[in-house]
Amino acid sequence: MDFFDRFAVPHPSFLIYAAMVGIGLTMLAVVVGITYFKKWGYLWREWITTVDHKRIGIMYLLTALLMLFRGGVDAIMMRYQLAMPENTFLDSQHYNEVFTTHGVVMILFMAMPFIIFFFNFLVPLQIGARDVAFPRLNALSFWLFFMGMGLFNLSFIIGGSPDAGWTSYFPLAGNEFSTSVGTNYYMIAIQIAGIGTLMTGINFITTILKMRAPGMTLMKMPMFTWSAFIANVIIVFAFPVLTVLLAMGTMDRLFGTNFFTTDNGGMDMLWANLFWVWGHPEVYILILPAFGLYSEIIPTFARRNLYGYKSMVASMVVISILSFVVWAHHFFTMGQGPLTNSIFSITTMAIAIPTGVKIFNWLFTLWKGKIQFTTPMLYSILFIPLFTLGGVTGVMLAMSAADYQYHNTMFLVAHFHNVIIPGVVYAMLAGMTFYWPKIFGFMLNEKLGKWTAWLLTVGFVLAFIPMYITGLDGQARRMYTYSESTGFSLLNMVSFIGAAIMAIAFALLVYNIYYSIRYSPRNIGSDPWDARSLEWSTHTPVPEYNFAITPQVASTQAFWDSKKNGHELFKGDIEKIHMPNNSGLPFIMSCMFFVFGFAMVFSIWPVVIVSLIGILACLVYRSFEQDHGRYISVEEIKETETRLRGAKNEGR
Amino acid sequence: MKELFPLKQVMGFAFSLVLTVVALMVYFTDMSYTMGMTVLLITAFIQAGLQVVVFMHAGETKDKRSIYVNIYYALLIALITIFGTLLVLVWDM
Amino acid sequence: MKVDNSLPLEYSTEENNLKILGFWIFIGAEIMLFATLFTAYFTLENRTGNGPTGAEIFEITPVLIETILLLTSSFTIGLAIHAMRLNRKKAMMGFFTITLILGTAFLGVEIYEFTHYVHVGAGLQTSAFTAALLTTLGTHGLHVTLGLFWGLFILLQIKKRGLTPETANKSFIFSLYWHFLDIIWIFIFSFIYLKGMM
Ligand code: HEM
Ligand SMILES: [Cu+2]
Numbered sequence: 026m027d028f029f030d031r032f033a034v035p036h037p038s039f040l041i042y043a044a045m046v047g048i049g050l051t052m053l054a055v056v057v058g059i060t061y062f063k064k065w066g067y068l069w070r071e072w073i074t075t076v077d078h079k080r081i082g083i084m085y086l087l088t089a090l091l092m093l094f095r096g097g098v099d100a101i102m103m104r105y106q107l108a109m110p111e112n113t114f115l116d117s118q119h120y121n122e123v124f125t126t127h128g129v130v131m132i133l134f135m136a137m138p139f140i141i142f143f144f145n146f147l148v149p150l151q152i153g154a155r156d157v158a159f160p161r162l163n164a165l166s167f168w169l170f171f172m173g174m175g176l177f178n179l180s181f182i183i184g185g186s187p188d189a190g191w192t193s194y195f196p197l198a199g200n201e202f203s204t205s206v207g208t209n210y211y212m213i214a215i216q217i218a219g220i221g222t223l224m225t226g227i228n229f230i231t232t233i234l235k236m237r238a239p240g241m242t243l244m245k246m247p248m249f250t251w252s253a254f255i256a257n258v259i260i261v262f263a264f265p266v267l268t269v270l271l272a273m274g275t276m277d278r279l280f281g282t283n284f285f286t287t288d289n290g291g292m293d294m295l296w297a298n299l300f301w302v303w304g305h306p307e308v309y310i311l312i313l314p315a316f317g318l319y320s321e322i323i324p325t326f327a328r329r330n331l332y333g334y335k336s337m338v339a340s341m342v343v344i345s346i347l348s349f350v351v352w353a354h355h356f357f358t359m360g361q362g363p364l365t366n367s368i369f370s371i372t373t374m375a376i377a378i379p380t381g382v383k384i385f386n387w388l389f390t391l392w393k394g395k396i397q398f399t400t401p402m403l404y405s406i407l408f409i410p411l412f413t414l415g416g417v418t419g420v421m422l423a424m425s426a427a428d429y430q431y432h433n434t435m436f437l438v439a440h441f442h443n444v445i446i447p448g449v450v451y452a453m454l455a456g457m458t459f460y461w462p463k464i465f466g467f468m469l470n471e472k473l474g475k476w477t478a479w480l481l482t483v484g485f486v487l488a489f490i491p492m493y494i495t496g497l498d499g500q501a502r503r504m505y506t507y508s509e510s511t512g513f514s515l516l517n518m519v520s521f522i523g524a525a526i527m528a529i530a531f532a533l534l535v536y537n538i539y540y541s542i543r544y545s546p547r548n549i550g551s552d553p554w555d556a557r558s559l560e561w562s563t564h565t566p567v568p569e570y571n572f573a574i575t576p577q578v579a580s581t582q583a584f585w586d587s588k589k590n591g592h593e594l595f596k597g598d599i600e601k602i603h604m605p606n607n608s609g610l611p612f613i614m615s616c617m618f619f620v621f622g623f624a625m626v627f628s629i630w631p632v633v634i635v636s637l638i639g640i641l642a643c644l645v646y647r648s649f650e651q652d653h654g655r656y657i658s659v660e661e662i663k664e665t666e667t668r669l670r671g672a673k674n675e676g677r
Numbered sequence: 678m679k680e681l682f683p684l685k686q687v688m689g690f691a692f693s694l695v696l697t698v699v700a701l702m703v704y705f706t707d708m709s710y711t712m713g714m715t716v717l718l719i720t721a722f723i724q725a726g727l728q729v730v731v732f733m734h735a736g737e738t739k740d741k742r743s744i745y746v747n748i749y750y751a752l753l754i755a756l757i758t759i760f761g762t763l764l765v766l767v768w769d770m
Numbered sequence: 771m772k773v774d775n776s777l778p779l780e781y782s783t784e785e786n787n788l789k790i791l792g793f794w795i796f797i798g799a800e801i802m803l804f805a806t807l808f809t810a811y812f813t814l815e816n817r818t819g820n821g822p823t824g825a826e827i828f829e830i831t832p833v834l835i836e837t838i839l840l841l842t843s844s845f846t847i848g849l850a851i852h853a854m855r856l857n858r859k860k861a862m863m864g865f866f867t868i869t870l871i872l873g874t875a876f877l878g879v880e881i882y883e884f885t886h887y888v889h890v891g892a893g894l895q896t897s898a899f900t901a902a903l904l905t906t907l908g909t910h911g912l913h914v915t916l917g918l919f920w921g922l923f924i925l926l927q928i929k930k931r932g933l934t935p936e937t938a939n940k941s942f943i944f945s946l947y948w949h950f951l952d953i954i955w956i957f958i959f960s961f962i963y964l965k966g967m968m
Contacts, residue, residue: 158788223799231792234743261795262754265803273810273905282894282901283819284810290817290898294770295810298762302806349754353765362769648923651936681861683852690845697837700960703968704830713968721960725953732848732949735794738781744794751798755805762809 031627035185035205036118045182074607076160077569081167082145083464086457088174089139092130093531095178099127101528104488108521110509120505121188122207126181128191132307133215134174136445137222139453140314141170144229144253146464150560150567151247153238153576158231160605166221166228168615173218176622180210184626187211190503192300193274195285195293200278209626212275217618219267226260229253238559240578244338247558247581248331252317255341256310259348263306270299279628294359301352309348312444313341315452316383319405322459323387324582325556326402327394333386334581340379347376357425358432366425373423380416384409399554400474404455407482408447415443418493433503436496442489454478454534462553466565467545473537480530487523491516557585562594564669570602570657573666599666602657614643689731696720696727778855779938786939793943797950804954807909811902811962819897824966827892829883833963836879837955843872844952847945854941859933863925866941869948870921873914880911903962910958913951920944 034041059065072080102123106115115123145163149156157163180186187207189198198208233254237246246254274296276282283291324331331337353361353369387409396402418440422431431437454477462468492500495513507513551565562584563572574595576583586592617639624632700720703713729735735744774782781787815824850865884904887893892900924944928937 158792227792227795227799230795231788234740235788235791258750261799262751262802265799266758266806269803269806269810273901276894276901276905280894282905283896283898284814284901286898289819289821289896290814291819292766292814292817292898294766295762295813298765299806299809302758302762302809346753349757350761353761360770361765365765365769368764645919645923648920649927680856681849681853681858686845686848686852689848690841693841693845697841697959700964701834703964708968710968714965717960717964721956724956728844728949728953728956732844733946734851738787738790740787740791740794743791747794747798748801751801751805755801758802758805759809759812763812766813 031206032183034182036122038119040119041182048182069609070607073612074164074609076156076164076605076607078145078149078157078160078163079464079567079569081163082142084167084171085138085142085145088171089135089142089453092135092138092174096127096130096135097528097531099123099130101524103127104517104521104524106505107507107517109518110511110514111506115505117505118188121190121503122186124503125187125190125193125207125211126177129177129187129211129215132191132311133218134177136311136449136453137218138170138174140256140311140449141166141222141225143249143314143318143453143456143460144225144257146460147560148229148232148250148253149236150463150563150571151250151558152233152236152241153559153572153578154232154236155571155602156605157228158236159228161608161611162224162228164608165611165614166225168611169221169224169618170218172615172619172622173214173216173221176217176619176626177210177214179623180207180214180626184210192297192304194300195274195277195296196287198274198278198296199286199293206626209275209278212271212278213622213625216268216271216275217622219264219271222260223264223268226257226264229257230261233257238576238578241583244335245578245581245583248320248334248337249314249317249558251338252313252320252341255345256313256317259306259310259313259345262349263303263310266299267303270296270303275625279625294356297356297359298352301355302349304355305352306348308441308445309344311449313344315449316341318452318456318459319387319408321556321558322401322405322455323390325459325554326397326399326405327391328397329390329394330582331386332389332392333382336382337386340382343379344376347372347379351376354423354425354428357428363425370423370425374420377416377420377423384413398475400469400471400478401455401459403475403478404451404458407478408451408455411447411451411482411485412444415440415447418443431496433501434496435492435500435502438502439489439492439496442485442492446485446489451478451481454481459554460560461541462549463551463560463565463567466549467541467547468549468553469541470537470545473533473540477530477533477537480526480533484523484526484528484530488520488527489523491519491523552584555588557582559584559594562587564666566669568665568669570604570662573599573662599659599662601659602662603654604657605654606652608652610643610647614640617643685731689727693724693727696724779933779935780854780942782935782938786935789939789943790946793946797946800950804906804909804957807902807906808957808961811906814898814902815966817898819899821897821900822890822892824899824903824962827887827890828963828967829886830963830967832879832883832886833959836876836883837959839872839876839879840952840955843869843876844949846872847948851942851945854933854938857933859928862933862941863928866921866925866928870918870925873918873921873948877911877914877918880907880914883907906962907958910951910954913954917944917947917951921948 059068072084075081102115103120106112106120145157185205185207187193187203187210188205189203189208189211193208193211196202198211233246233250273282273284277284277286283289285291285293285296287293320331320337351369351373353365354373357366357369387405391406398406418436422428422437422440458469458474495516498513500507500511500513549565551563552561554561559576559578562576572595574597576594577596579592580586583592583594587594617636621633621636621640624630624636697720700717702708703716708716729748735741735748780790846865847869850862850869853862853865884907887900887904892903894901894904921944924937924940928941931937
């Protein structure tokens with residue numbers, strides 16, 4: 026039985042056993058359900074083997090929502106543990122595991138797939154393309170990401186969760202102090218997902234550079250596409266750092282190398298350094314697409330052209346470079362000299378300038394606009410002041426001397442949640458609400474949507490603003506409890522209440538989806554918001570070839586011009602369209618990666634070797650395979666077009 | 678036979694051998710550290726540029742600009758990472 | 771598939787153009803990958819613990835042989851692409867084969883080099899320096915190994931299917947990869963070996 030001992034969770038509790046049972050039962054129910062309804066064939070043909078960017082996007086969305094739930098449960102547990110002094114709901118070990126998985130899940134498995142969902146769904150539509158440049162690679166990206174996500178979550182029930190923080194600093198993350206396999210999971214699961222993300226980056230840069238509709242010069246691209254472009258540039262140059270870093274961490278843990286150990290010359294600080302060389306760009310990878318979404322939503326509902334297009338683009342280009350020169354602000358207290366700290370302080374503060382430019386551009390877009398307070402707009406308007414607050418506290422943290430006071434306190438925790446929640450999460454929810462009709466053919470309920478936005482905001486303010494205060498008072502982050510005498514009790518209780526309100530808001534969102542599926546009208550046409558860019562000019566639901574005729578573009582808001590100024594979008598006749606074939610290879614190969622990763626985590630070398638051979642075999646197969654795609658005939662397109670136009674009821 | 682050996686590429690190869698020999702000077706002669714590093718930096722970057730332009734045909738299509746921007750960008754970030762890290766962890770620690 | 775006959779085969783379809791640009795961007799990512807390895811190497815270079823230093827274990831002869839082999843193979847793959855553009859299938863395959871043979875020889879010497887290091891007490895676990903050294907060299911070596919297999923498959927495909935837009939495109943992309951590995955080697959040669967022995 027020795028062999029199986031390693032799979033046991035080293036520090037079990039009732040919660041973990043309950044989760045095991047719960048996950049087991051859910052999986053069983055899913056399998057039984059699919060079999061009962063005979064959906065395996067459908068799943069395989071339409072989803073698992075798909076290379077359609079829209080479907081892949083939807084799968085990213087579902088994963089992100091699932092992970093939002095998982096990370097949210099972690100969050101509530103942490104806030105409940107800290108709500109009372111000397112609480113015993115979680116012990117220190119469990120608290121460590123929970124904050125670690127919360128961070129990883131939220132950043133890498135919730136926020137990342139959420140933005141990649143928008144890349145996938147929107148970018149080809151916004152630039153008038155049929156698909157991305159490499160549809161097959163896109164499927165591989167998704168499945169690798171998905172398997173990485175699955176592997177990471179498996180740690181909870183097999184072998185034990187990682188517990189060294191989402192930053193996983195050495196020497197804490199080394200074998201000496203992290204004895205369970207949890208940190209192996211961290212290293213390998215993120216590695217697999219990260220490779221998928223890197224390929225997403227390459228794919229989208231190529232797509233945006235090469236596949237734009239005729240007439241759409243770079244400076245006529247919709248703002249979201251611009252932000253996606255810059256974010257993908259950052260992905261391509263930041264993620265290799267993570268790849269190497271995780272490989273070195275894996276070697277330290279599995280092969281006894283001395284990169285980050287404390288003897289034989291190893292340097293634990295190198296981990297922190299390289300982690301943030303990737304980590305800071307990573308936060309900008311998340312925020313830029315969020316900015317892009319706001320830049321789509323605000324003009325639509327202010328009924329005005331986006332103010333300062335050029336300065337918006339310029340500020341993002343500047344950010345893409347600056348985001349690579351500020352990383353040391355995450356460890357001002359590590360011991361490097363004042364010269365270094367001053368340099369990184371200044372570069373950090375400099376980032377606030379392009380960010381500020383963008384804020385003012387949105388404000389000027391709103392200025393004298395005829396504002397419609399829809400749900401997406403509500404999120405956008407709440408975003409501006411709240412995010413600005415987060416940016417201001419960021420600049421406070423950027424002063425290296427002052428940071429000795431703030432560092433690793435709840436003040437820091439408040440800062441980054443203050444930028445990530447109103448910045449990224451609001452944008453994701455706003456964007457989701459905004460594009461929901463394009464994706465699924467009906468709107469989310471506006472009244473419920475606004476309730477969600479307001480509840481979320483109240484919850485957010487209650488949950489995080491108090492942390493600025495307790496942080497300044499010296500409450501350290503990542504501590505599982507505190508004593509009554511510190512006086513932190515009241516504010517932490519307020520935080521818990523805020524977190525609970527946020528949980529209610531998310532529950533309301535789920536209810537909204539359910540409610541809207543049942544009751545929302547379906548005859549909304551293809552442009553329900555009276556919007557501006559190309560994605561709204563095709564049918565709802567979007568046919569698999571996106572546009573029957575490639576659109577002609579002459580401005581940043583081609584669709585608006587076609588509606589108001591007589592610009593002719595679709596010229597010429599329908600021709601046959603070339604489309605890629607579906608393929609099961611990406612999925613199969615990613616499954617092998619999953620097995621490989623699992624075997625690595627537990628050092629089961631024979632399985633490692635076999636799965637590696639499997640991965641290579643897939644590559645070889647791919648190399649010899651001849652697949653020239655297929656054509657959709659003109660008749661077929663015409664038929665689809667008439668059908669979709671008919672379904673609209675209130676044609677334009 | 679001759680058409681299989683275009684002059685440009687043969688010259689490129691010869692030049693890269695010459696650069697290798699020059700780089701080897703830092704090993705075979707007695708040079709100061711600064712001098713040696715200067716030589717290595719110059720020879721390495723010229724060689725890399727040579728490969729990109731002569732052998733990799735970076736400039737032959739209308740994607741020329743994208744390709745060069747891509748490389749310069751990568752180079753910039755790479756140098757920032759290397760020297761920034763050295764500043765943090767070695768020179769100013 | 772639209773084929774434009776005015777361009778070399780490897781650029782003749784839209785898909786081919788996408789692949790070439792995509793690969794260039796991949797090379798951008800690879801630059802960062804190796805830059806990170808170099809970062810780690812330069813940081814840990816002097817942290818040798820109880821193990822040997824670079825100057826103690828580097829040997830100029832194998833390194834020089836490796837350099838010449840790889841430089842020449844980079845030249846021959848260039849010639850292969852040139853021959854391909856002249857539509858000289860035989861010559862192209864000849865140069866391609868020579869490239870792969872040179873690559874294999876390179877790998878052979880590198881394996882010798884690694885055993886030598888282990889032999890003189892500079893194994894993977896010895897010190898931070900050896901870990902960074904062997905990981906950097908090993909990553910490059912792994913790229914070469916994968917490249918050899920990849921190249922072999924392309925060669926087989928050219929043999930079977932002739933010079934088509936597809937095989938030409940693959941060959942061209944392979945040549946980009948191979949030149950890139952040569953560039954990385956130049957940096958390894960200059961800033962790991964020569965700098966270490968200076
Ligand atoms: C005006 C812009 C910003 C400035 C000046 C800034 C500055 C800083 C500084 C100095 C720290 C480190 C503090 C410490 O550890 O003591 C920090 C941490 C952090 N920031 Fe920001 N920031 C800005 C915007 C953002 C944005 C837009 C995001 C994300 C979308 C973000 C996410 C984070 C995260 C996740 C951390 C800490 C992670 C951790 O230690 O676990 N920041 N920020
Ligand atoms: Cu940062």
